[in-house]
Amino acid sequence: MSIKVSVIVPCYNQVEFLNECLISVLNQTYEDWECIIVNDGSTDETEKISLEWEKKDSRFVYLKKENGGLCSARNYGIAHASGKYILPLDSDDKIGSEYLERGIKVLEKDKDVGIVYCKAHLFGTENKDWILPTFDKKHLLCENLIFCSALYRKEDWKKIGGYDENLKYGWEDWEFWINMVYSLDKKVIKLNYKGFYYRIKESSMITFINKDKTKQLETLDYIYFKHKKLYNDSFGHPIISYRKIWKLENKYKILILYIKKLKSSFTAKNILLKQ
Structure with a gap:
């Protein structure tokens, strides 16, 4: 019996990339998918292109809403999704043809696995492999180690309350993974x-x-303040003064988390913000 996966594609005025993104979904070796395109108040031709894709293949579903930001658009699409599994995919990115098939196999095999992601490549103004740090649960508290397009269960999205729509400026996927890994105690697998x-x-x-x-x-x-107890418990003491340290160290374009009287062997220096 095939297991449906819902690919969620939020769109806001990036129609020039949308076809390329949706072609990568259409080319999946795994065929039991739906692709929910969420028009988050775009003023370009997102609607026109999306409706063309709906006519081309019934697995594409077009939804439209008032502009509310990326988290709002993702949550809206997932709320309307019928799949057991979710894959967020921004409208300017692409996925490899075997990503869904390989990821779902891992999730179906082990219920303790909550997140499946893979190796990545940068394209556009750059063209190179994206070398991510090796996943470590404690390291995740200091920087995002997983890109936004990872597979997970819809029921887990519901349990943690979805993406936090208060995060208007970015890093919403980082906070989402922190929630997933710590609140639900889920394992993470990289393909x-x-x-x-x-x-x-x-x-x-x-x-x-x-x-x-x-x-x-x-x-x-x-x-930090949303997960203050988690940070304090994980490091054995409060993380303090990072605003002051940032002012001193911003020429390096990274944030150094200053941890007073560090008792843990884990070092959180030079790993939070990347160019």
Whole structure:
């Protein structure tokens, strides 16, 4: 019996990349999927292109809503999804043809696995493999180790309350993975397969937040204080003064988490923010 997976594609004024993204879904070796395209208040031709895809293949589903941001669009699409499994896919990115098939096999085999991701490649203004740090549960508290397009169960999304729509500037997927790994105590598996292609552009949400230190700190404040007990329990003491340290070290373009009287062997230096 085949297990359906729902690919969720939020769209906001990036129609020039949408066809390429949806072709990568259409080319999957795993065929029991639906692709929910969520138009988050776009003013370009997103609707026109999306409706053409609906006519081309009934597995494509078009939804439209008022602009509410990336988290809102993802949550809206997932709420309407009929699949057991979810794969978020931004409208300017692509996936390899075997990604769904390989990922679902892992999730079906082990119920303790909550997140499956893969090797990745950067394309667009750059063209190179994206070398991510090896996943470590404690390291995850200090930087995002998993890109947004990983497979997980819809029921787990529901249990943790979805993506936090208060995170308007980015890092919503990082906070989502923290929730998934710690609140649900789920294992994370990385496939030995290059199946995610992340488009690098001159302007994007991540470049926007990386250039705006105020929004970075606002977002870090929010994530830290939302999970304050978790951070304190994990490191054995409060993490303090990172705002002060940031002002001193911003020339390195990274945030150094200052941990007072560190008792743990884990070092959280130089790993939170990347260019």
